[in-house]
Amino acid sequence: MLDDLRELYQEVILDHGRNPRNYGKPDEASHRAAGHNPLCGDRISVYLDVDGEGVVRNAAFDGRGCAISQASASLMTEIVPGKTLAQVGALFRNFHGMCTSDAGAETDERLADEMDRLRVLSGVRQYPIRVKCATLAWHTMNAALQGEAEATTE
């Protein structure tokens, strides 16, 4: 039983959940959005700084949530800086596919390392109700990039 759960709550997740990276509202952000999971009432905000070339320079988040959603947001803000908006879009699609289907989505070779890092969250596939916890930060980032002020997992 505990082995099952350790598959979901891997050390990396517990670590990021306890000590989220890039936590807090930055002074500068070109894009921001608030995300909301109506199921649990969790709210987070995602802040991105995108330069004129369409490359993400910085990513940060704040807000409260469960270990899964905090860890997912934390990992995301570590991974997206340096990526182009097109790459961020591809990561979002791949990550979403990984969380929702056993087959996962087609992974772009050039993003293989990033997807490897995100694989710690793939345990949510076994817990359909928790998929939204893992994807909340990503939906919120997507909304921010599309100029929407708010995202919800519904």
Add this chain to the structure above:
Amino acid sequence: MNPAVAEVAWRGADRAGPPAYDVDRVRADFPILSREVRGKPLTFLDSGASAQKPRAVIDAVSAVYEREYANIHRGVHYLSARATELHDEAREKVRAYLNAAETREIVFTRNATEAINLVASSFAARRLREGDEILLTELEHHANIVPWQLAAERAGAAVRAAPVDDDGLVDLEAFEAMLTPRTRMVAFTHISNVLGVVTPAREMTRLAREKGIPVLIDGAQSAVHLDVDVRDLGCDFFAFTGHKLYGPSGIGVLYGKAEHLEAMPPYQGGGDMIEYVTFEKTTFAAPPERFEAGTPNISGAIGLGAAIDYVNALGRDAVAAHERDLLRYATARLSDAPGVRLFGARGEKAGIVSFLQDDVHPHDVGTILDRDGIAVRVGHHCAQPLMDRFGISGTVRASIGLYNTREEIDRLVDSLHHVKEIFG
């Protein structure tokens, strides 16, 4: 309790008067309780969200469809008359259960939410003027907040909330002080769905009624755990739902004083709620039919009647005593569990215990308990203002039904050790 012990308890009780509450026999009435979840025996501690159904209810609903089903009212044929009779009997059972004066005071709705919306729309909204107030408490479920907000918004009126203390107990003095000349309606829960705290409903109702302010009591939880007597409470309206009371989902009840229901316009228009219709004018049926437009949940009402029969047969006092014992036991065991912080553990309570473990998010606790076959509710429990009051985003809520056991409470506490193991 093993069967041998149960047998002794049963025989012993024969000599000593009424039989002791035999929870093993009660559990045998609920088919779902014998199933396993994730390879573990089901530990169902989520009855506060929706209760499981006894065989008597399942059979009653099946029997309607297998033997006695047709649309009710106006049918001249045998089955229609028979279904109408069963539907009317169910209304009478609800009346008796609440000790209402007359069956016309019992309106069938879809659920407690619809019952509250009905009052907000057809009763409160018409009385509201700009600057008026509706008084609630900080304990309320969203279902007892949002309908009033919608009514208030249309009129330019305001919704206010009487405060509760750190244990979730209503501050009666503050409540009384918030009953102003502009207060047009008071609505509050009888039992907090988050904390299990029982509000001083009778006293609150008296205070409001003395000032001529009508009162609605949200009885979604109390109709299950307390021996509700609407005339003793003195309230104008009382709302509850069938599915928490071991009945089917999709059937709820609004009790309303006859004088109010008589004066209220319909909530929805349609068939079954009219007296006479022409294209120029329609006259409406008397209560309760005036508020029951369209074909109702016939089998649901009959199933609710069967649930009430079931609870009455067990004895409401016996059920309440059993639940009190379990709640005391759960509160004591959880108080002793490392890292557990209880919410609303003081004062009169029923059926519900809410807690957090260390700084672990309730959703994570819920997922771990689920792996042990334990069903609890996690999150804000549709009471976000109360979560804000306590400065938390949610809790873990274990709610007790008449079929739960001490052993199940033990399993819950044991499983919390797994939370500790994972989260350290």
